Amino acid sequence: MENKEAKKYLVFSAHPDDLDFGCAATVAKLTSEGNEVIYCVLTNGEKGTHKVDQSKKQMVEMREKEQRAAGAAVGVEEVIFLGEIDGNLEHTPEVCKKVIRVIREVKPHIIISQDPGNQTFDNFYRFHRDHRVTAEIVFDAIYPAAGSKAFFPELVEEENILPHQIEEAWFYGTERANISIDVSQTIAKKIDALRCHISQFEDFDLLEKHVYEHAGDHEEKEKMTHAERFRRISF
Numbered sequence: 001m002e003n004k005e006a007k008k009y010l011v012f013s014a015h016p017d018d019l020d021f022g023c024a025a026t027v028a029k030l031t032s033e034g035n036e037v038i039y040c041v042l043t044n045g046e047k048g049t050h051k052v053d054q055s056k057k058q059m060v061e062m063r064e065k066e067q068r069a070a071g072a073a074v075g076v077e078e079v080i081f082l083g084e085i086d087g088n089l090e091h092t093p094e095v096c097k098k099v100i101r102v103i104r105e106v107k108p109h110i111i112i113s114q115d116p117g118n119q120t121f122d123n124f125y126r127f128h129r130d131h132r133v134t135a136e137i138v139f140d141a142i143y144p145a146a147g148s149k150a151f152f153p154e155l156v157e158e159e160n161i162l163p164h165q166i167e168e169a170w171f172y173g174t175e176r177a178n179i180s181i182d183v184s185q186t187i188a189k190k191i192d193a194l195r196c197h198i199s200q201f202e203d204f205d206l207l208e209k210h211v212y213e214h215a216g217d218h219e220e221k222e223k224m225t226h227a228e229r230f231r232r233i234s235f
């Protein structure tokens with residue numbers, strides 16, 4: 001669909017599958033409306049298994065393949081992997097530079113990521129260390145670093161990768177949502193995306209039930225049957 005208002009979105013997550021839980025139905029809606037969406041996954045996700053017979057290399061390859069298929073299921077053609085070690089993500093200048101490079105090269109209007117504002121530690125999945133660190137790295141990369149030549153000037157001087165200022169950030173998996181996206185028409189695509197993560201789940205029917213329940217549990221039921229919720233901040 002041609003859309004003159006089309007925007008470019010860049011979605012970050014710590015592991016393969018985080019962003020599918022967080023926003024795949026919204027991504028399906030955005031791409032169906034003619035927007036471009038690109039994914040960037042910080043870690044390899046190689047520890048996301050209880051199967052000890054899998055080698056690390058096999059696991060990395062499998063999870064990349066699964067995430068690319070999940071992206072394709074919702075209209076995402078490009079998935080960038082930063083290759084950090086699952087469970088050991090650190091907020092270092094090196095990792096920040098990688099994230100800033102991606103933001104400056106992709107030049108999105110809007111970044112979607114995990115929420116650095118989540119601080120209650122009342123849920124083990126949500127507060128996985130890699131999720132917290134990813135949320136902070138992306139937040140710090142957005143402002144001020146990605147838009148300022150003063151940060152990592154060598155990217156400009158040596159590679160002509162120019163600073164880029166985004167318009168908005170949307171945080172998924174948030175505890176303080178301020179926007180709801182009506183995904184009633186695309187929630188089935190989210191299930192398709194989640195079903196691509198074959199290495200991660202055993203009971204996909206139960207997973208589907210939980211996803212529908214979660215998407216139906218919001219405060220705007222009169223306006224939309226299923227929603228994904230975000231905390232949006234603008235510049």
Ligand SMILES: [Zn+2]
Pocket residue numbers: 014015018128131
């Ligand atoms: Zn995760």
